[in-house]
Amino acid sequence: MKAVEIEQRQAAALEEIRAAADERSLDALRAKYLGRKGLVPALMKELKALPPEERPLAGRKANELKVAVQQALTERRRELAEARAHPAAAAASFDYSLPGVWRGTGSRHPISSIIERAVEIFHGLGFTVAEGPDIETEYYNFDALNTPPDHPSRDPQDTFYLSDGRLLRTQTSPVQIRYMEAHPPPVRIVAPGRCYRRDTPDATHSANFHQIEGLYVARGVSMADLKGTLAYFARRMMGPGVRVRFRPHFFPFTEPSVEVDFSCHACGGKGCRICKHSGWIEIAGAGMVDPNVFAAVGYDPDEYSGYAFGMGIERMAMILYGINDIRVFYENDIRFLEQFAQ
């Protein structure tokens, strides 16, 4: 076969390969050209019959044909494999805009979200979580917390008493007492939990609500430590620019006592609806543990000092998420809950 003929055969072979519809035809074409009884071995044999002067050119052309056929087969095989792997993707009928199929998205209740975030922040500062019962004795809820016997907060108008004289805790502070009774200093705890007050439900009152309590007792704890810690918490919880300020206040179980304001995260302190145009939001009650509380748990107030603070979880959630009615937390409307998928 002359070189020209070989070139013509090559062109025909490549066309044939490119048109192959499936793997099976490719296998047949491979046998036709490269197989033991195929064209290429036949050509090689024919070369010997050619005049010596034509042999080099025809040999080169035969080799070219072999390589080209091999490449074409590989290429076509890859094309067919790709088409097989993504049949629908290749098709215009594929609809990527259909709804996805996986199970639904869950969500934490916003109260849980706030508790978990707060605990996580205090965890990073070496606080661990302590818990206590919802049903408390007057001793843990009031007496040990230095609350005078005739203090208004003990009034049955404000506190749910049980018929056996116990009560539903009005604050998470009894956890402080239980923990200190069971552990020698130092202590560094946070206590999230459910509390109860005998309020008529309205936009800011609910029969039960949640608090998180903090307590740090060691040698040399100061009010500056309290302020530094709450300032850190404020930035982590509400945003990097948030500041804290203290206002003197009165609580039976701390002395000095303060109310703690955070600068408004929503307006940066300029004043808006959330902060009632004051730039500040009351978040916590806090102070230095009263020596009478130390006396109740057998700590030596001359050796140890400590701070305690308490914050309302619902209040924090309302401020952070812009919610203006506490009752929505307990209505559990899915259209409310699904906004907190975190």
Next chain:
Amino acid sequence: MRVPLSWLKDYVEFDDTPGNLAERLTFSGTEVEAVETVGGEYPGLVAAEVLESKPHPHAPGLTVCRVNSGTATLQVVCGAPEVLPGHCYAYAPPGTALPDGTAVATRTLKGIDSHGMLLAEDELGLSPDHSTLLDLGPASPGTPLAEILGPPETVFHLEITPNRPDCLSIIGIAREVAALYGTELRLPGFDLTESARAVEDAVRVSVADPSDCPRYTARVVENVRIRPAPLQMRRRLALCGIRPINNIVDVTNYVLLECGQPLHAFDLELLEGRRLAVRRAGTREAITTLDGEQRDLPAGILTICDDSGPVAVAGVMGGANSQIRSATRTVVIESAFFAPALIRSAARALGLSTESSYRFERGVDPAGVEWASRRAAALIKDLAGGEILRGVLDIYPHPVGPRHVSCRWEAITNLLGVKAGPDEIAGRLAALGLEITERTPRGCTVSVPSRRRDIEREVDLAEEFARLHGLDRIPEPPPRSLVVPDADDTHTRATFALRARLVGLGLREVNNYSLVSPRLLDTFRADDPSSRIILPHPVSHDQSVLRTTLIPQMVVTLGRNHARQAAAHAALFEIGRTFSPGKEEDRLVLGLMGPAGRPPLDRRRAVTIPEMFLWLKGILEALLPANNPSRPWGLSPADIPFLTPGTAMQILVHGQSAGTAGILAPNIAAEWRFAGPVAVAEITLEPLLEDFRRIPSFSPPAQYPAIQRDVAVIVNESVKHEDVLRVIRAAAPKELASVELFDIFKGEAIGSGKKSMAYSLQYRSAQRTLTDEEANAFHAAVIEALRRELAAVVRES
């Protein structure tokens, strides 16, 4: 408490704006809740004298007056109950405007022209009082109102914490202001000229038990004339929220506001036996109080009595039988210190809180009792004339002296974390009237006056210093971290991890109240009513029992969302506490409704009970995974009243009941009109937390290949998957690595009442590669057992 700025300035000098003063008070512990401006410039409004008044001929209740406005005599129609000729009132001529912007014009009222208006306090923006006209007292007609009433008043609304009763007065606040601004407190001076007649000759006083009433004083003023108090005094009372009555009563209230000591004035001539006795009420005593209420007095309540019975409820309210009348000539001024707890319980028992009881409850200054009595007597003499009898009856068996409290400079600065020198601390304490009686290089001792009963200890002095020094000067060092070595909160951390798993499974968390309605619990019959903890004094019946189970509220939550069309399907959970006598238990409740387990394109088909049940079970399987061999669990059919029979399951963990699961019974589901089956499960939290605390122990994956053999059995429909599993496991050798159910088929081809269940079994040896022959022998034993024990028709493959 309200504090008018002009009144405050009577006692203390300071140079600052009201806004700054409010801020400094707030940040030193006297919270200013609001600053209000009362009154106005009143352009064009003048004093007018009523020359004559007569009833309107066509309109009862209206009065037609002729008034002298200083420049003219005009006819004005007026709706006030009492318009007295000769008195001066605030008058708005036509063409002027009231402070709220209302234009005043000449109007015709029932046929009679009214040229302008005579005004009540509310129309002047002075108080909400619309009951009478503002009587200007002696004033010349035509005087601009602004001249008589003075400039607009700034009123501070203060919130006083319960530990600071000494701040419940204008002078108390003035003392704080003086300490804040470093200026002097000026107590009012007065002249107490007494007559020759001794008070002992006019009235007798006795106290039955000095612990009920540690101090009781009485002073007498004779020959007084009852009339309205001067305008300024009446205005100040009104600004503080007290209604003026007459000069005597107004003086007692004025002194109460001024110094915080409640006073009461009796008409001596109405006191039977001219005696005042402080004693507890006996049984069946009653009194009509000044508010006109006839009250039965609870036995043991502290009263003031004359010889015939109670004339006042001590510290709370006086009696109508001894009150100051227009004919009163002789006044007894009572100033006392009553035991705070007694007054609190009295006020509560009577449901009556007054300016007096509020202060007595919190504790007045026993040393200030007598000063207030003198101050009131002097003011009465000024305003009502008469003579003050000589001396005072003062029953005060155990005088309270100042208390001495010591502090160390270093203890104060260490507690607060501030730097301050001894002079700075001593200076602040002295500014508060805490006299330094002893000073050493390490600290000092101060004398605490009896009005400051809250200062007892070093920390109390630290607080006084801190609030004056300024809490904004306390630094904010970065938090000091401290590791408490044996602290353990794995329980909480595990709960958080469990919640994360539930959320990851696509469930939504809810939060329900701890207090539930007993009727709701009754509907479910899920608990033993005798072991409920019932609140004796609930706010409402619907929230009167501590919940014994979380399931009913979960169903209510699903039902409410269904009714509101909030969602067609839902998968909810709550982690909450349940209560029974002696036990509080945290539990998890699950609730499913609608096609919660279906993909989006397959949600229209009705949900079947088996399907719903298996979704619920699937969640339980994800929460109690099988990879914890130390915690076996399972479901066991049980009789549970609120669940559909057949689906009602007890959840067993470690062989113990840990909860319930199943499809809500139709009769209960009907109450909420659910569209399809509703699944609920409740389980104690503790076993669920095990996975998050447990440290898994690794076992290496199998090294040798497994041989798979399938088997399909045709069995009666009553045969359960667990029955098949049990037979397979019992018959198979230890080389059985896994069994998986991969198909269930029912149809005519296999006959009615039958089903085909297809299983895939894997055999594997831990020691070597199994041969086909070995696997065949294992499988043959399994097939034989299935035939024998389940009467199964077996199709192998």
